[in-house]
Amino acid sequence: MAFRVVQPFPAPQARQDEASAQRADSLGLTRRMRRNRKADWSRRLVRETVLTTNDLIWPLFLIDSSQARSAIAWMPGVDRLNIEEAVRQAAHAASLGIPAIAPFPFVEKSLRDATATEALNTRNLMCRAVRAIKAEVPQIGIICDAALDPYTSHGHDGVMEGERILNDASVHILTQQALALADAGADVIAPSDMMDGRVAAIRAALDASGHEEVQIMSYAAKYASAYYGPFRDAIGTNATLIGDKRTYQMDPANSDEAIAEVALDLEEGADMVMIKPGLPYLDIIARVKDHFRVPTFAYQVSGEYAMIMAASLNGWLDGDKAMLESLTAFKRAGADGVLTYFAPRVAEILKAGG
Numbered sequence: 001m002a003f004r005v006v007q008p009f010p011a012p013q014a015r016q017d018e019a020s021a022q023r024a025d026s027l028g029l030t031r032r033m034r035r036n037r038k039a040d041w042s043r044r045l046v047r048e049t050v051l052t053t054n055d056l057i058w059p060l061f062l063i064d065s066s067q068a069r070s071a072i073a074w075m076p077g078v079d080r081l082n083i084e085e086a087v088r089q090a091a092h093a094a095s096l097g098i099p100a101i102a103p104f105p106f107v108e109k110s111l112r113d114a115t116a117t118e119a120l121n122t123r124n125l126m127c128r129a130v131r132a133i134k135a136e137v138p139q140i141g142i143i144c145d146a147a148l149d150p151y152t153s154h155g156h157d158g159v160m161e162g163e164r165i166l167n168d169a170s171v172h173i174l175t176q177q178a179l180a181l182a183d184a185g186a187d188v189i190a191p192s193d194m195m196d197g198r199v200a201a202i203r204a205a206l207d208a209s210g211h212e213e214v215q216i217m218s219y220a221a222k223y224a225s226a227y228y229g230p231f232r233d234a235i236g237t238n239a240t241l242i243g244d245k246r247t248y249q250m251d252p253a254n255s256d257e258a259i260a261e262v263a264l265d266l267e268e269g270a271d272m273v274m275i276k277p278g279l280p281y282l283d284i285i286a287r288v289k290d291h292f293r294v295p296t297f298a299y300q301v302s303g304e305y306a307m308i309m310a311a312s313l314n315g316w317l318d319g320d321k322a323m324l325e326s327l328t329a330f331k332r333a334g335a336d337g338v339l340t341y342f343a344p345r346v347a348e349i350l351k352a353g354g
């Protein structure tokens with residue numbers, strides 16, 4: 001972001017404030033930045049950024065199970081939900097005013113294979129959950145990931161040939177996956193796979209099948225990050241992932257490349273773009289928002305959630321304060337909204353007036 005040094009007030013005069021000059025201990029300062037911070041009413045009045053419930057997208061985890069919930073070891077406080085519980089939680093989120101949820105499936109190991117066949121099953125866990133939530137809670141937005149990793153035996157977002165992740169063959173499958181999700185009632189398709197050309201392919205397929213109104217929120221600048229570890233525990237891909245994702249996800253060292261990625265996704269038809277992970281990439285969020293002025297979202301990923309929770313559970317951080325501060329930072333950097341596992345907790349605090 002470019003900051004211009006402007007003097008919003010009349011230039012300070014060299015003249016000394018007589019009253020303060022009389023005080024031996026006074027510095028004779030014309031501007032005292034602390035004045036506006038002196039009381040709560042004043043701090044609220046000059047506040048530049050406000051976090052609201054409208055800024056929240058809640059990612060949640062689904063599991064095909066007779067039990068309502070199962071705990072995720074690496075994400076204390078977050079459970080996998082069966083479809084009935086997911087419907088209840090979606091209704092709760094809607095009642096709190098959370099605009100949208102982003103469900104992710106834990107797919108049974110026996111249903112995973114090399115080509116992600118289950119991703120295209122119109123009766124798979126995701127499609128059934130989307131239908132159930134749409135039927136019961138039509139007012140909440142449902143954002144569905146397009147990526148193959150929950151469904152592949154090797155844990156990659158695309159299909160493999162030897163050690164290579166194939167781009168165009170993967171895009172073909174991702175497009176069919178997106179159509180299955182849109183048919184089930186997804187409001188937004190969020191391609192998180194980082195294959196080249198997938199936004200254009202998905203847009204064309206959606207339009208050709210009567211889904212012109214389905215939005216695309218692209219994971220435009222998604223980095224190959226260590227912070228996804230707990231998510232991979234949640235969807236059960238940690239143990240199965242072969243190698244890493246550095247041939248398709250971005251190098252954490254790059255910034256100009258994020259601009260190129262976002263430009264391409266917008267050209268290809270993305271309605272909204274996302275930067276991921278979140279807090280370690282605030283500079284990218286600020287740059288993207290400044291450059292493109294389009295709806296820009298951040299994903300406060302599982303590792304960021306886990307860090308705050310771990311420190312909080314150890315008594316090393318005030319978890320709620322750290323949570324709110326981190327989310328405010330996203331807004332300040334320019335994000336229009338944040339995907340965060342804290343969404344219901346934040347919404348409850350905001351509702352209580354905190």
Ligand code: PBG
Nearest residue numbers: 147149157192227228231301302
């Ligand atoms: C799948 C996907 C991942 C996340 C969202 N979608 C993991 C990955 O790319 O390995 C990570 C979310 C999180 O860590 O909270 N493509």
